[in-house]
Amino acid sequence: MSIENEADIDAADHTPRMAARRQAMIDAAAAVFFEQGFERASLSAIVRRSGGSLSTLYQLFGSKEGLFEAMVTQRCAEIMEPLTAPHLPDQCPRETLTRIARGLMGVLMDPEAQGLWRMVMGEGIKFPRLPEIYFRCGPDPLQAAMIRYLGELHERGVVQCPDVGSVVNAFCGMIQSDLFYRTVTGMRPIPAAEEIERHVQKVVDLFMRIIAVGAASSEHVPGHAPHQKGGHQHQ
Amino acid sequence: MSIENEADIDAADHTPRMAARRQAMIDAAAAVFFEQGFERASLSAIVRRSGGSLSTLYQLFGSKEGLFEAMVTQRCAEIMEPLTAPHLPDQCPRETLTRIARGLMGVLMDPEAQGLWRMVMGEGIKFPRLPEIYFRCGPDPLQAAMIRYLGELHERGVVQCPDVGSVVNAFCGMIQSDLFYRTVTGMRPIPAAEEIERHVQKVVDLFMRIIAVGAASSEHVPGHAPHQKGGHQHQ
DNA sequence: TGAAAACTGTAATGTACGTTACATTATCCT
DNA sequence: AGGATAATGTAACGTACATTACAGTTTTCA
Incomplete structure (x- = not known):
């Protein structure tokens, strides 16, 4: 049957x-x-x-x-289409990353995309197909593209990404911040374009500090912790 | 009645x-x-x-x-209690931030907390009281405490936070990454303690690069003037 | 101890909804 | 045009559940 x-x-x-x-x-x-x-x-x-x-x-x-x-199968592809093919070969990294961030925010702040997100997160446990489809249409290709992009920049020495996967996760996590959570829960209205743009700039600013070539590498730097009491557990 | x-x-x-x-x-x-x-x-x-x-x-x-x-009122307070009073006065910033990150991950990976999170995000639109209570018990006090903490470090010159609010958002966003989303949707099981710890270390590593005193402060053209092509400001 | 109050178990009520059945109407093809 | 087929509208069926009513049982306390 x-x-x-x-x-x-x-x-x-x-x-x-x-x-x-x-x-x-x-x-x-x-x-x-x-x-x-x-x-x-x-x-x-x-x-x-x-x-x-x-x-x-x-x-x-x-x-x-x-x-x-x-419905989910069709809508997932449509809603997240802007994320699957970000214009990667572009101007300077900052400009490209800004473009990606804008695209991501555009999707995150779209009312229908928020409805989809709510269902994936809220009911995904009950419908395993739901997060499957969602991740395959959105986060997976986006992350893959960003990893490819930043990996290449890293090899060319333009930026410094010790661990590209983590760096990409950091970028996406920074975009999807408090602003998004309060919007998707209805605690605040969808922000105006200029507030979104301000957030995009902030995130890219901070992100550039992570991948800046001159940055202190991620070693434990005790240089700026002058007054500490005796050593403590670090395991 | x-x-x-x-x-x-x-x-x-x-x-x-x-x-x-x-x-x-x-x-x-x-x-x-x-x-x-x-x-x-x-x-x-x-x-x-x-x-x-x-x-x-x-x-x-x-x-x-x-x-x-x-139920939500009571559970919110209990579940997120570890977040409301992180041990802030501590050793070096890195150690303190690691501790906070561990606490956050501990909550995020708790099965009951994930159930709560699913409801807040999935049904918050239908029950406005739900995100209200949630944010008041969890994110709000945590963010306030972190802003206070990092703000003080910034004034003492131990770290560099141009905009403390954004920096705190970045920290929380980085913690709440792909690992969390795939867990809360049931796409992958709750990770073992050592994987959580690895993630915590990665996040703190990257975050330290954001707030490191020596980092190139990525000041770019202030105001929201659109970027002109060819405007390299870094390298 | 014994009556009043608190508590419990079961059943009844009303409603909303997923799903199916069926009779009616519109569409298509030769 | 006219019969086969597709599509529709309506109503019926079964179920699940929030909510209420009520009669029986336990606890409280004077």
């Missing part, structure tokens, strides 16, 4: 009319799921929004979870 | 027996809510776990949301 069912589903939108319905339903599902969460979202509400009928919905997607996964 | 009801609720656990029930119910609620999410969690399941009866639950908490809020 399950296999046959899935075959039916894949073959179901052969006519152009049905393909349009399918897309309308996915759009409506995105709106309702992102706003209400999976459990709270009702299929009737989705159909009310999309037009068509419950019968058609079941014919196309088989179940609530089927519709959900179809 | 609402006011009278709340008064009743507050006055309801006067007997020691009832206070114990109340705690048992909060404990059970934490387990079930964190595992299932608010909508999915059923009050019967909670009562089955806590002992007592549905009647008592309603007498104590008034509603599902009442129980939820009571």
